[in-house]
Amino acid sequence: MKTSGGRHCRNSVNGANTVIKSGKGIGWTATGLILALVLSSAAFFIATQYLFGLIICNLGLIIHGVYRRGDFWVIGRVFLAQLVITLSLYYLMHGKDQLLEGATVVLRVLMAFIPGWWLSVTCRPEKIGEVLTWILPAKWAFVIAASLSLLPTMTREVREIYQIQCLRGARITPKALKDPRNWSELIHCVIFPLLIQLLKLSKQTAMAAQLRHFGKHKKTTHWR
Incomplete structure (x- = not known):
């Protein structure tokens, strides 16, 4: 004993x-x-x-x-x-x-x-979210923390989309972008696909939070 x-x-x-x-x-x-x-x-x-x-x-x-x-x-x-x-x-x-x-x-x-x-x-994003709950509703703090945690993913997605579009022959190389007439091609070939991918990631994040019953309790808990 x-x-x-x-x-x-x-x-x-x-x-x-x-x-x-x-x-x-x-x-x-x-x-x-x-x-x-x-x-x-x-x-x-x-x-x-x-x-x-x-x-x-x-x-x-x-x-x-x-x-x-x-x-x-x-x-x-x-x-x-x-x-x-x-x-x-x-x-x-x-x-x-x-x-x-x-x-x-x-x-x-x-x-x-x-x-x-x-x-x-x-x-860490989870600690930033915990601090933000001191002044913001838990849902807003979760959105901000989740957005910060997705920054590395966003950077990787931009790089991959840019490289793929360059291989397809899009006029978005640094040399081509010196001409303002090619800026619209950058928007269509990189910005729009990135926005679509971000919408997909946000939907997946929202579904994951919903499956974990996020927001059903007024008092939030934080795993340390």
């Missing part, structure tokens, strides 16, 4: 330690969520002369995200795509005079994107 009781006590202590560690993880997730929200908002609202300080903060996030095995080239691809599209539009509408302003817009968009990328790399 003593042996059994000792085992029970040790298991209880281990369980308590697990809960404490999980609580620390939730606290870290909440802090990261607030930090990402503040930095992403600052990218659009702070004055231009303070952008350098924001760049330094985001560089720290990039270094930490790469250390946590985040894909740095996701940021690079977003930056290059935004740079090409935005500068092309500015050049067509305003000529060479406002290209610097267009580059500033691209920089602000990138600074708003980096905190979200860092959050998705460093925090």
Whole structure:
């Protein structure tokens, strides 16, 4: 009996330690969520002369995200795509005079994107969903957490769709997209199929949640 009781006590202590560690993880997730929200908002609202300080903060996030095995080239691809599209539009509408302003817009968009990328790399979607239930209904928190968990899948789907359409001869290569007349082909060959695939994934996620009786109880529980 003593042996059994000792085992029970040790298991209880281990369980308590697990809960404490999980609580620390939730606290870290909440802090990261607030930090990402503040930095992403600052990218659009702070004055231009303070952008350098924001760049330094985001560089720290990039270094930490790469250390946590985040894909740095996701940021690079977003930056290059935004740079090409935005500068092309500015050049067509305003000529060479406002290209610097267009580059500033691209920089602000990138600074708003980096905190979200860092959050998705460093925090688990289920913990983000648990934190969001503090201020949002459980269903909305579930939708946001599920969307974050699908980001890697979305990235993979975009890459596969793009490669397949290039093999079919679609004029969506970086060289072909220098001509604005080919942008509509990018929408039809990549964007529309991606939206259809996302609708399919969202339907599957909703069905999985329904089969698990999600939303039937007012008080939600979280597996730690």
